[in-house]
Amino acid sequence: MLSLTSFALVALFFMQLLGLYFYVQYFCGWGSIFREDCVYPPNPLVTDKRTRGKVLRKGFSKIKVPPNLDALVIGSGVGGLSVAAVLAKAGKKVLVLEQHDQAGGSCHTFQERGYEFDVGIHYVGQMHEGGMFRVIMDQLTDGQLQWNRLANHYDSISIGHRVYRLYAGKKEFPDALKMQFPGEEEAIDKFMFLMKKVARHVALLGTLKILPEALMRQLLRSRLLHWISPVFRMSESSHQDIMDGLTRNKDLQAVFSYLFYGVPPNDSSFMINALLIHHYKRGAWYPRGGSSEIAFHMIPLIQRAGGQVLVRAPVSRILLDNGRATGVAVQRSEGEVCVYAPVIISDAGIFNTYERLLPAEIKTIPEVHSLLSSLQYGMGCFLVFVGLKGSSDELGLKSTNLWIYEENDLNCLMGKFSSMSCEEMCEQLPLMFITFPSAKDPTYSQRHPGRSCMTLLTMAPFEWFSRWKGQQPRHRGEEYEEMKMKLAQGMLGRAIEEFPQLADKVDYMEAATPVTNEYYLRAPEGSMYGAEQNCSRYQSDIINKMRAQTAVPGLYLTGQDVFSSGLAGAVHGGLICACAVLNRILYLDIILLKKRLKSRIRQRKSM
Ligand SMILES: Cc1cc2nc3c(=O)[nH]c(=O)nc-3n(C[C@H](O)[C@H](O)[C@H](O)COP(=O)(O)OP(=O)(O)OC[C@H]3O[C@@H](n4cnc5c(N)ncnc54)[C@H](O)[C@@H]3O)c2cc1C
Ligand SMILES: *[C@@H]1O[C@H](CO)[C@@H](O)[C@H](O)[C@H]1NC(C)=O
Numbered sequence: 001m002l003s004l005t006s007f008a009l010v011a012l013f014f015m016q017l018l019g020l021y022f023y024v025q026y027f028c029g030w031g032s033i034f035r036e037d038c039v040y041p042p043n044p045l046v047t048d049k050r051t052r053g054k055v056l057r058k059g060f061s062k063i064k065v066p067p068n069l070d071a072l073v074i075g076s077g078v079g080g081l082s083v084a085a086v087l088a089k090a091g092k093k094v095l096v097l098e099q100h101d102q103a104g105g106s107c108h109t110f111q112e113r114g115y116e117f118d119v120g121i122h123y124v125g126q127m128h129e130g131g132m133f134r135v136i137m138d139q140l141t142d143g144q145l146q147w148n149r150l151a152n153h154y155d156s157i158s159i160g161h162r163v164y165r166l167y168a169g170k171k172e173f174p175d176a177l178k179m180q181f182p183g184e185e186e187a188i189d190k191f192m193f194l195m196k197k198v199a200r201h202v203a204l205l206g207t208l209k210i211l212p213e214a215l216m217r218q219l220l221r222s223r224l225l226h227w228i229s230p231v232f233r234m235s236e237s238s239h240q241d242i243m244d245g246l247t248r249n250k251d252l253q254a255v256f257s258y259l260f261y262g263v264p265p266n267d268s269s270f271m272i273n274a275l276l277i278h279h280y281k282r283g284a285w286y287p288r289g290g291s292s293e294i295a296f297h298m299i300p301l302i303q304r305a306g307g308q309v310l311v312r313a314p315v316s317r318i319l320l321d322n323g324r325a326t327g328v329a330v331q332r333s334e335g336e337v338c339v340y341a342p343v344i345i346s347d348a349g350i351f352n353t354y355e356r357l358l359p360a361e362i363k364t365i366p367e368v369h370s371l372l373s374s375l376q377y378g379m380g381c382f383l384v385f386v387g388l389k390g391s392s393d394e395l396g397l398k399s400t401n402l403w404i405y406e407e408n409d410l411n412c413l414m415g416k417f418s419s420m421s422c423e424e425m426c427e428q429l430p431l432m433f434i435t436f437p438s439a440k441d442p443t444y445s446q447r448h449p450g451r452s453c454m455t456l457l458t459m460a461p462f463e464w465f466s467r468w469k470g471q472q473p474r475h476r477g478e479e480y481e482e483m484k485m486k487l488a489q490g491m492l493g494r495a496i497e498e499f500p501q502l503a504d505k506v507d508y509m510e511a512a513t514p515v516t517n518e519y520y521l522r523a524p525e526g527s528m529y530g531a532e533q534n535c536s537r538y539q540s541d542i543i544n545k546m547r548a549q550t551a552v553p554g555l556y557l558t559g560q561d562v563f564s565s566g567l568a569g570a571v572h573g574g575l576i577c578a579c580a581v582l583n584r585i586l587y588l589d590i591i592l593l594k595k596r597l598k599s600r601i602r603q604r605k606s607m
């Protein structure tokens, strides 16, 4: 009896301590690495090429490797930089090694004949002030990265020449849809309801990846979690199945899965599609100064803690000692250079990490083997970069993006598309995306006066160009160039049907195939968004298994393969990875910071 009382007293004492801890955290942010005073008023945009190069293009050499590293990251995509920046905030000295000649991964940009093009950031959602993702991005960039909001009408979707418009805003979004789909009010409300549920509960899926795997496996097996939240079921259900329960209107069904990523609605997770729509519901943003700004403002945090981000540093293998990851070998013309650190983190994707960077026997470990065989390479993409004479204003270009579908049955369309040859694709163009980066960034016309740019995008199976796998850019021969430019011309023609004022303004055109993506980003088979995001990937047991910890002690994964893709997905991958490395639930710190900021915003508004 006595022992029970003393147990209760001790428990009470600890609960009070915990309460005190949260109280102090909440009001002061003590002990947290995420604090409001880490965010400074933005400095003027740096446009000087050399100054930017010093941050983004610092070349690897052995003497630049800082001594006594705490961690080493393979790959400088936003997944790699975000985990490095969080570790740096916790005082760790981190080295990031990038094989390309500049940092940023999919967030890098390139310049050609006075034009600048970004590779993999078209627009980003949830950047409203006080929002969780905005708070995170501000923390990871000292508040230096600025976001420019796109027009309220941020996307148009053309389905067989019927055009639907999406408007940002909690109320505007459903209201605009209801105007365009009379009689479908109930289906739209129902979808909004489910979408909200998914967005509210998705943190539970993230939690799976933070708490111990074996425990989570047991909880999943008992179906206890499925009983607690519907998000597990929604993640496992195919998008099509849930849509069929809401409406028979094929156009509306297509609108609710309009952001293509290579998987048809009948094979994709409802959770992912709902999150994608939810992501932009409050608005769409574009980095002011272009997407290279993301890496440009994350790197100083890493350097400040004594770390470095070095490019032209292709890692050829991860070094193991008694089964533990202890370092990496960097492939240089003069031979391999070995770099050691107690923690190794890979942003190179789950396939590269297991299939190329680790010894073959690791793949035969049963849990690794079973995980990899339940995943596949994601589909590649085909990009056309178009330089236009005249500023965005002169050409009347808008920040609104346009998604084009030839028909409304996206299952059929994706099925047809996957079996098409590249030649057939040139003629039919079943799906395509058009965007004007220069119209989304007010600084573009200052940085590139009298010019503007357009990017066209479609999906592309690797097989179309696989004959040229492994060959250097510009050395792939005439046949490759011809095939590539024929598809590019076809897409340009389609874009000019939509924007006839551009017909005589095209000054420059270049195209990128899955082989290009494989070369510059090391994306296996040029996959656009990492591992294929089909419904199997979002079964709860796979979500639980795809985590930052790997089968190799000391080795962690970050980036888009940890949870999901996109800038937000890759940054959350970085945060989940940092939780694993620091053994700390950093999300609590972020939630508390967000609450403090929110009450401050409320105070400011009420003054
Ligand atoms: C065409 C396109 C459009 C997109 N549009 C959007 C969008 O509008 N909004 C959005 O939110 N997201 C978008 N995305 C997705 C988003 O860009 C990515 O999900 C995200 O940037 C991935 O970050 P990551 O760090 O996981 O991977 P990556 O950016 O791919 O980074 C991986 C890095 O690792 C490096 N690496 C690989 N192997 C090695 C090695 N052995 N040694 C050294 N380095 C290595 C690579 O060079 C690369 O830099 C788009 C992607 C593409 C391709
Ligand atoms: C998703 O991809 C995996 C790996 O290739 C495959 O085994 C699985 O059948 C696919 N899932 C669906 C629902 O098609």
Ligand SMILES: *[C@@H]1O[C@H](CO)[C@@H](O)[C@H](O)[C@H]1NC(C)=O
Pocket: 264, 266, 267, 411, 412, 415
């Ligand atoms: C999805 O639909 C297409 C076209 O109707 C069909 O060919 C395909 O087999 C379906 N896939 C799944 C996983 O049901």
